[in-house]
Amino acid sequence: MSPLKQLLNEQLSLVAQSLASPQRLEILEYLSQTERSVDELSQLVGLNVANTSRHLQVLKQAALVIVRREGKKRFYKLTGNDVTNLITSLRKTAEIHLAEVERLMHSYISYKDDLEAISAQELLDRSKNDEVMVLDIRPEKEFHAGHLPNAINVPPNELLQRISYIESDKDIVAYCRGPYCLFSYNAVEALREKGFKAQRLEDGFPEWKAAGYPVQHT
Amino acid sequence: MSPLKQLLNEQLSLVAQSLASPQRLEILEYLSQTERSVDELSQLVGLNVANTSRHLQVLKQAALVIVRREGKKRFYKLTGNDVTNLITSLRKTAEIHLAEVERLMHSYISYKDDLEAISAQELLDRSKNDEVMVLDIRPEKEFHAGHLPNAINVPPNELLQRISYIESDKDIVAYCRGPYCLFSYNAVEALREKGFKAQRLEDGFPEWKAAGYPVQHT
DNA sequence: CAATAATTCAATTGATTGATTGAATAAAAG
DNA sequence: CTTTTATTCAATCAATCAATTGAATTATTG
Numbered sequence: 001m002s003p004l005k006q007l008l009n010e011q012l013s014l015v016a017q018s019l020a021s022p023q024r025l026e027i028l029e030y031l032s033q034t035e036r037s038v039d040e041l042s043q044l045v046g047l048n049v050a051n052t053s054r055h056l057q058v059l060k061q062a063a064l065v066i067v068r069r070e071g072k073k074r075f076y077k078l079t080g081n082d083v084t085n086l087i088t089s090l091r092k093t094a095e096i097h098l099a100e101v102e103r104l105m106h107s108y109i110s111y112k113d114d115l116e117a118i119s120a121q122e123l124l125d126r127s128k129n130d131e132v133m134v135l136d137i138r139p140e141k142e143f144h145a146g147h148l149p150n151a152i153n154v155p156p157n158e159l160l161q162r163i164s165y166i167e168s169d170k171d172i173v174a175y176c177r178g179p180y181c182l183f184s185y186n187a188v189e190a191l192r193e194k195g196f197k198a199q200r201l202e203d204g205f206p207e208w209k210a211a212g213y214p215v216q217h218t
Numbered sequence: 219m220s221p222l223k224q225l226l227n228e229q230l231s232l233v234a235q236s237l238a239s240p241q242r243l244e245i246l247e248y249l250s251q252t253e254r255s256v257d258e259l260s261q262l263v264g265l266n267v268a269n270t271s272r273h274l275q276v277l278k279q280a281a282l283v284i285v286r287r288e289g290k291k292r293f294y295k296l297t298g299n300d301v302t303n304l305i306t307s308l309r310k311t312a313e314i315h316l317a318e319v320e321r322l323m324h325s326y327i328s329y330k331d332d333l334e335a336i337s338a339q340e341l342l343d344r345s346k347n348d349e350v351m352v353l354d355i356r357p358e359k360e361f362h363a364g365h366l367p368n369a370i371n372v373p374p375n376e377l378l379q380r381i382s383y384i385e386s387d388k389d390i391v392a393y394c395r396g397p398y399c400l401f402s403y404n405a406v407e408a409l410r411e412k413g414f415k416a417q418r419l420e421d422g423f424p425e426w427k428a429a430g431y432p433v434q435h436t
Numbered sequence: 437c438a439a440t441a442a443t444t445c446a447a448t449t450g451a452t453t454g455a456t457t458g459a460a461t462a463a464a465a466g
Numbered sequence: 467c468t469t470t471t472a473t474t475c476a477a478t479c480a481a482t483c484a485a486t487t488g489a490a491t492t493a494t495t496g
Contacts, residue, residue: 005247008398009240015312016243019234022227023485029223038442051486053443058484063315072441072494079315082307089300089307094226094233097281097297180226241455256472269456271473290464290471 018062024055032084032206033177034145035077084210117202120213123173135174137183149216156183163190171197178204236280242273249283250302250424251395252363253295302428335420338431341391353392355401367434374401381408389415396422
């Protein structure tokens with residue numbers, strides 16, 4: 001191997017190494033929604049602060065996250081959309097080729113086949129003609145950190161109450177954190193029971209944003 | 219972490235783990251050109267056969283490669299274009315954010331800034347009007363496993379002789395194995411010295427193919 | 437100075453494990 | 467039955483080293 005390739009590949013393998021941990025992948029998942037402080041993350045992923053901090057150092061060294069300081073807290077966020085793309089790419093590859101992943105997806109998300117999803121482009125087209133109502137099924141905080149244009153936030157824990165108030169003759173599209181997030185599945189199921197025409201967005205908010213589609217901040 | 223996410227992330231981390239090795243990354247680089255037998259690969263990357271075989275098992279377990287048997291030999295190839303995309307994604311992320319990678323790129327490829335490259339889409343547009351001559355600077359074997367439409371193969375070791383025979387008033391675009399391959403840089407440099415108007419294609423053949431652009435087999 | 441937030445340190449656990457090689461084995465071809 | 471090709475096995479060397487935790491430390495705010 002040429003010395004250049006050797007050195008470059010060592011760097012790449014370092015980045016890959018930083019992704020080779022279920023805990024860190026989960027941290028990145030939370031960060032792909034919005035920036036978070038260390039102790040917020042430590043609660044979300046269920047690790048203690050010291051350990052969480054350690055994992056974040058590893059990700060920082062691989063240049064996947066950066067820190068911002070604000071008062072006593074430090075907020076970590078992804079270094080860019082390309083990080084989301086990288087993880088999406090990793091997921092897609094695993095999903096396509098790893099039988100085990102397919103099996104898992106099906107055993108947990110038996111809807112997957114039934115509720116065929118709408119693509120980002122399709123949603124965008126239909127939105128232009130004001131044909132659809134878009135629901136963001138994520139906690140309020142993540143919604144405010146960025147969401148689809150004209151999306152209405154319905155936090156997952158308020159789903160059932162809120163659905164009763166919905167009045168619309170438009171089709172409904174729901175999305176949430178990403179392909180492995182169950183919020184939007186639950187929402188679509190509940191909406192259909194109420195008689196609405198509802199569909200899931202193929203991917204979640206991070207993928208939408210990373211693909212360069214418009215994002216609104218409210 | 220929910221049991222589903224836990225299990226899925228364990229699978230993803232397995233795939234990432236398989237990428238966390240300079241040797242395996244190099245193997246994948248060679249496989250992204252065309253399928254290869256074990257001993258062919260072992261020579262290319264400079265590892266003995268047993269060791270190369272072991273690395274290939276790891277990649278196979280991560281579902282990044284598959285084997286085809288033909289007589290006494292076993293040919294390994296990537297499971298799909300998404301694998302190339304995954305590696306491209308990994309590279310892009312490292313390139314954008316890791317200072318070390320940038321430094322390496324610049325110290326070895328000082329041309330990078332000078333010889334600004336042409337994008338895939340741009341090349342395709344200009345090709346339609348028959349404005350450009352496309353050169354494939356890779357070994358003959360890789361060329362025959364697939365190349366850009368109407369590309370002319372100029373193996374790197376024959377570069378200097380072959381250039382003397384080129385007669386053309388069209389602009390020339392050269393490409394090779396990928397962004398870290400130096401063949402096309404050398405070609406462009408040599409061509410310019412001869413007075414041609416020559417440019418590099420931004421990425422190499424694997425990226426072209428993975429992006430879904432047309433591929434020709436000769 | 438006290439309280440809060442996060443990092444760093446030292447130590448433990450637990451695990452591996454990861455790359456590598458020579459030798460044995462298997463599978464196919466002639 | 468021999469040759470070729472690749473896999474698998476057993477063993478070695480080399481590391482690590484990775485995740486985790488409690489305690490000490492640093493930095494900031496009030």
